[in-house]
Amino acid sequence: MSRPAKNPKEFDDIRLALKQIKEHVDNQYYHLIPELPEWCNKDYCFNDNGSDYSINIYKLTCTCQSFIDKTGLYDPRDIRSLCKHIYYKMARTKVMGYLDDLSCLLLKDYMHSPDMSFYSFQLLERNVIIGLAQTPWVNVYTKAKRTKEDVEGNYTKYSYNINQKRWSYNISPYPKNLIIDAINLSR
Ligand SMILES: [Zn+2]
Numbered sequence: 001m002s003r004p005a006k007n008p009k010e011f012d013d014i015r016l017a018l019k020q021i022k023e024h025v026d027n028q029y030y031h032l033i034p035e036l037p038e039w040c041n042k043d044y045c046f047n048d049n050g051s052d053y054s055i056n057i058y059k060l061t062c063t064c065q066s067f068i069d070k071t072g073l074y075d076p077r078d079i080r081s082l083c084k085h086i087y088y089k090m091a092r093t094k095v096m097g098y099l100d101d102l103s104c105l106l107l108k109d110y111m112h113s114p115d116m117s118f119y120s121f122q123l124l125e126r127n128v129i130i131g132l133a134q135t136p137w138v139n140v141y142t143k144a145k146r147t148k149e150d151v152e153g154n155y156t157k158y159s160y161n162i163n164q165k166r167w168s169y170n171i172s173p174y175p176k177n178l179i180i181d182a183i184n185l186s187r
Pocket residue numbers: 053062063064065066067083084085086
């Protein structure tokens with residue numbers, strides 16, 4: 001008589017536990033929105049589907065329920081504290097021009113995929129941020145540079161498909177192989 005196979009559930013549980021441990025101890029990254037110019041410090045009225053909300057993009061506050069529900073969960077300047085009204089208001093005014101390139105990229109992607117988690121790595125002295133959501137496409141944010149010799153540009157977003165093992169438009173960041181290792185470590 002053969003021995004019963006190990007319960008597959010047990011294996012899944014160990015994997016889940018390892019994932020949870022990893023998420024708590026290592027590289028999870030929380031992006032804080034830098035302070036905006038003083039002229040942003042006023043209350044704007046924002047109408048969304050017939051309801052009026054009062055928004056202050058300097059203080060990063062809104063009177064909607066989604067914002068209130070998240071109050072106290074994160075640092076007040078953490079992009080996860082913001083609601084879509086604050087983001088829409090920022091995106092529609094010249095405020096975005098005062099934000100650094102990394103904040104603009106992360107804020108936009110987080111607002112479109114609120115389940116996204118970010119992880120940061122230092123790879124060959126380069127800052128690399130990885131954004132994971134419920135899709136095979138992983139976002140990678142780092143300063144544009146194709147090869148070791150290339151000059152660094154602005155923060156740029158790259159996308160890597162973990163199933164197809166390929167970069168979107170075949171455009172990869174530097175150092176690509178280490179970044180793929182970091183992606184595999186974060187999942
Ligand atoms: Zn709101």
